[in-house]
Amino acid sequence: MISLTDVSYAYPDAEALTLEHVDLEVERGSIAGIVGASGAGKTTLAKIIAGFIPHADGGELSGTVRVDGRDLSTGSLVDAVSVVGLVIQNPFNQISGAKYTVREEIAFGLENFGTPRDEMQRRVDEVAALLRIEHLLDRSPYALSGGQQQLVAIASMIVLRTPVIVMDEPTAQLDPAGTRMVFDVLSALRETGITIVIFEHKLELLQQHADRLHVVADRSIVLSGAPDDVLADDRLAQWAVGTTRYVTAGRLARERGLLPPEVPLPVSFEQAERVFDRERSVR
Amino acid sequence: MSTSIAQSSSRRVRNTVLVAVGAVIIVATYLYLVIGQPAEVAESSTSRASLIAMGGYLIGALLLAIGSIHRLPTATIAMVPVAIALNIVVGQIVAVIGLPLYLDSIGTVLVSALAGPAAGVVTGILTNVIWGLTLSPIALPFAVVQVVIGVLAGYAARWGMFRRFYLAPIAGAVTGIVAAIISAPISAFVFGGATGGGTGAIVGAFQAMGQTLLGATTLQGLLSDPLDKAITFTVVVLILAAMPGRFRQRFPFVREYRVFGKTSPKPTGEVAVER
Amino acid sequence: MTSTLYLDRRSPVHRLNPVTKLVAMLTIVVIVFAVPLWWVAGLIVVGVVVPAAVVAHCGGRLLSLSLKLLLPIIVVLVLVQGLTFPGGKTVLAEWGVLALTTEGLLFALGIGSRIVCLVLTSVLFVLTTHPGDLMGALTERGMSPKFSYIISSTLQLIPAFRDRADGILLAQQARGLAVKGSPLARVKVMMPLLGPLVLGMFTDVEERSTAMEARGFGSAARRTALIPVPDSTAQRVSRWLMLVLAVAAIVVPIVFGVL
Incomplete structure (x- = not known):
């Protein structure tokens, strides 16, 4: 679905490359989690996948970016955004500012694409129910908490039903319950065939929901793989990417001789439970 | 594919025509009011002159704005609300503090310097529309003045007047002179010179010295506008210098016309150092 | 709001x-x-x-x-x-x-x-x-949605902007500045007020325009309206x-x- 081959990019008038030799493959109907230290180039990568680079930001982009079989750099930005939806980091800036109620705010994109009115109403109600924000529909988007704004921002993007959705830290303002709900919604969307790329720090949730993880460091993607393999990789610390507390516990247990080196490190609660139960029974 | 190209080129022609017609109407309105009217006005009624002043300026400004807005990319459109809010909020603060200035076009000049005259036109006219919606409808007949400021500031930027700190106030003063001349018929014929306490007294003084109404409002404008715009342009060049170079260079207008030269303007003098 | x-x-x-x-x-x-x-x-x-x-x-x-x-x-x-x-x-x-x-x-x-x-x-x-109704009605009659966007967005931005400006102004007054002195001195005092305010708002613009374009703001399609x-x-x-x-x-x- 998404295929980046040897992609390098420099911002206009910048002397250094922001990204260098990036390769990324994301399968249709899967969730790809992308992790990396802040400043590693994640937002830039998000904009490349969504077509904003090079259409809106200019600069020097090399390599090929194909989404849904198409080269996004050839068409226009409007072509790109009808294939890839982008949820930006700060929900306050995601809100259009031009609408007086949440209901109209969610419909803003649909209006721009000329969706018929009855279909708009149906889709807004649907997505509001999905994210459980029906009670906010008649409020002003500016009278919401940060977490509520984030849900509205997500709603206003998934209502467009683009085949691909890119999300740049979509749960930064949400409480744990809200965060879990968003991830559940993403998993439900994946079941309908939508491809999701999520830039996120919450590794335990990525471990549960993502199909693959990709690590951004040193201006490139340095590691790709199944979440369990990536999270147990010893090099994560050197790339300033954390890991789950179960991996950390597993490493401590290894250091103290409680876990033999040949036993793979646990990355989730369930795995940790299993591994330590087995070790106890062996002893 | 070819139809969309034909469409966009015909739209471009339409926009150019709108801008040209709008500009001609504004100039023609002013010339008509200055050359055609004074004798009649001095006698009694300014009614027809005020209708022509308001109608001509408003229609001209609207045509300019309609012809300009289609050229603006979304990045510029997103900046305009911030600029208008800046115009209005600073304009109000200045009035509250009691400075004898307006300073209500900082945002317009800023947008013109970063995105060109077309963006300045849109920012200018909508500033007065929003001023009319939020504070006082008296601003609306003066919309054309902000439009002219936007155009002139945009060309000042193209000619490199924001590259040096001492050039900006000069461009501002010139803009102020044009603004004073353009706004004088509105002050005279629509408001009888009574746009405010201080300005009204000055108009009265000039009339008492034997000036016509239009002459008095023109002179009154020339007393305050050039200084006001010189300060405005100076404030803008300081704000621009404080902006990250990467942000400024994102604007195609800035790159195409090398608005800031090859590098960013280096702050010189004590005002800049204080920041 | x-x-x-x-x-x-x-x-x-x-x-x-x-x-x-x-x-x-x-x-x-x-x-x-x-x-x-x-x-x-x-x-x-x-x-x-x-x-x-x-x-x-x-x-x-x-x-x-x-x-x-x-x-x-x-x-x-x-x-x-x-x-x-x-x-x-x-x-x-x-x-x-x-x-x-x-x-x-x-x-x-x-x-x-x-x-x-x-x-x-x-x-x-x-x-x-209501400004929203006015913009809706005018857009329906062929006014560029860009006008409508700018006007509506400014109307919601001004209160937020004014709050920030008032905050800074109060802080300046608390330090005994801004209210006294010659006009030039007062202008000088306004500069540190303006600087951070303006820079903050302008740097937000980049993200805001990205978000708008992601939602089809640049689309040439004939727009529809949710509320008639x-x-x-x-x-x-x-x-x-x-x-x-x-x-x-x-x-x-x-x-x-x-x-």
Whole structure:
């Protein structure tokens, strides 16, 4: 679905490359989690996948970016955004500012694409129910908490039903319950065939929901793989990417001789439970 | 594919025509009011002159704005609300503090310097529309003045007047002179010179010295506008210098016309150092 | 959450299509400026604007707002033109260069009546028309959605902006700055106020435009609207009638030279 081959990019008038030799493959109907230290180039990568680079930001982009079989750099930005939806980091800036109620705010994109009115109403109600924000529909988007704004921002993007959705830290303002709900919604969307790329720090949730993880460091993607393999990789610390507390516990247990080196490190609660139960029974 | 190209080129022609017609109407309105009217006005009624002043300026400004807005990319459109809010909020603060200035076009000049005259036109006219919606409808007949400021500031930027700190106030003063001349018929014929306490007294003084109404409002404008715009342009060049170079260079207008030269303007003098 | 003067009331005036009200306002302005008789403006105020304000339950607010706007203008107008009008001949009283003349007072009456009518009509329009409805109605009639976006977005930005500015201004005053000294000194004090405020707002712009484009703002598709703007045949007809009236007000005095 998404295929980046040897992609390098420099911002206009910048002397250094922001990204260098990036390769990324994301399968249709899967969730790809992308992790990396802040400043590693994640937002830039998000904009490349969504077509904003090079259409809106200019600069020097090399390599090929194909989404849904198409080269996004050839068409226009409007072509790109009808294939890839982008949820930006700060929900306050995601809100259009031009609408007086949440209901109209969610419909803003649909209006721009000329969706018929009855279909708009149906889709807004649907997505509001999905994210459980029906009670906010008649409020002003500016009278919401940060977490509520984030849900509205997500709603206003998934209502467009683009085949691909890119999300740049979509749960930064949400409480744990809200965060879990968003991830559940993403998993439900994946079941309908939508491809999701999520830039996120919450590794335990990525471990549960993502199909693959990709690590951004040193201006490139340095590691790709199944979440369990990536999270147990010893090099994560050197790339300033954390890991789950179960991996950390597993490493401590290894250091103290409680876990033999040949036993793979646990990355989730369930795995940790299993591994330590087995070790106890062996002893 | 070819139809969309034909469409966009015909739209471009339409926009150019709108801008040209709008500009001609504004100039023609002013010339008509200055050359055609004074004798009649001095006698009694300014009614027809005020209708022509308001109608001509408003229609001209609207045509300019309609012809300009289609050229603006979304990045510029997103900046305009911030600029208008800046115009209005600073304009109000200045009035509250009691400075004898307006300073209500900082945002317009800023947008013109970063995105060109077309963006300045849109920012200018909508500033007065929003001023009319939020504070006082008296601003609306003066919309054309902000439009002219936007155009002139945009060309000042193209000619490199924001590259040096001492050039900006000069461009501002010139803009102020044009603004004073353009706004004088509105002050005279629509408001009888009574746009405010201080300005009204000055108009009265000039009339008492034997000036016509239009002459008095023109002179009154020339007393305050050039200084006001010189300060405005100076404030803008300081704000621009404080902006990250990467942000400024994102604007195609800035790159195409090398608005800031090859590098960013280096702050010189004590005002800049204080920041 | 917006900064306009709009008053949320249930009234027939509020329910009118915004374009009908806009056309009515423009017609009134054209009539009072095209017909050089002060009592025409008076008649419109008494016969149209005031009754409409009463029906719209906005009378008090209209009065207080308009007084605040008009009082300084009218006082200055009467003083300046009454005393220094260049065409003044019939002198009523004289103090040195200042002479109170009948012509000057009549001139002030002519201008003043038009300004009063202009301000009352436009303030009533703003009081009874929600900016969102106005933008929706105008976009439906072919106005560029970019205009609508800028206006709506600014109206919501101003309160946030003003809060930030007030905060900084208060901090400056608490440090004993900003309120005293020469104008130049006060400008200097304003600079540190302006700097952070402006930079913060402008750097947000980049993200905001990305978010808008991601939601198809640049699309060339013909836009649809979630919420329809109510309209009626009666209003459509009356809009055309008002248009005819406005044209007549301009043409008749010229052609017949009656006024």
